[in-house]
Amino acid sequence: MEHSLEVCFYSGCIVGGVRFHTLERDSLRTPQTSGVMVVGEGSGGGIADNNFYGVLDEVLHVQYPLGRCAWPFKCR
Numbered sequence: 001m002e003h004s005l006e007v008c009f010y011s012g013c014i015v016g017g018v019r020f021h022t023l024e025r026d027s028l029r030t031p032q033t034s035g036v037m038v039v040g041e042g043s044g045g046g047i048a049d050n051n052f053y054g055v056l057d058e059v060l061h062v063q064y065p066l067g068r069c070a071w072p073f074k075c076r
Contacts, residue, residue, distance in 0.1 A: 006063040013059050013071065023055045023076075036075055 012021040012033075019033055026034035040050035054075035062070045 005065070008061045008063075010059040010061065012056075020056060020059075022057060022059060024057075026055075036073070 011025040012019060014020070020036070021029065021033050023034045026032045034055045036052075036054055036056060038052040040052060052075075056073055057076055058074040060072050060074070062072065064070070
């Protein structure tokens with residue numbers, strides 16, 4: 001039996017009711033919604049900000065066998 005997956009590319013997505021666009025699409029719009037932040041884990045008691053701040057370059061939808069899927073983002 002051969003397993004396959006399907007990958008689609010999008011210029012944006014909606015997460016928790018908030019709309020996000022890739023930087024390319026966002027450059028023509030106001031307000032801009034391509035910014036993202038990922039909360040980093042603590043660094044052994046330090047107070048330093050180790051969060052990731054970036055912008056969306058690509059939004060992918062990967063459809064796996066058995067109905068499973070993932071929404072990976074490519075950021076810079």
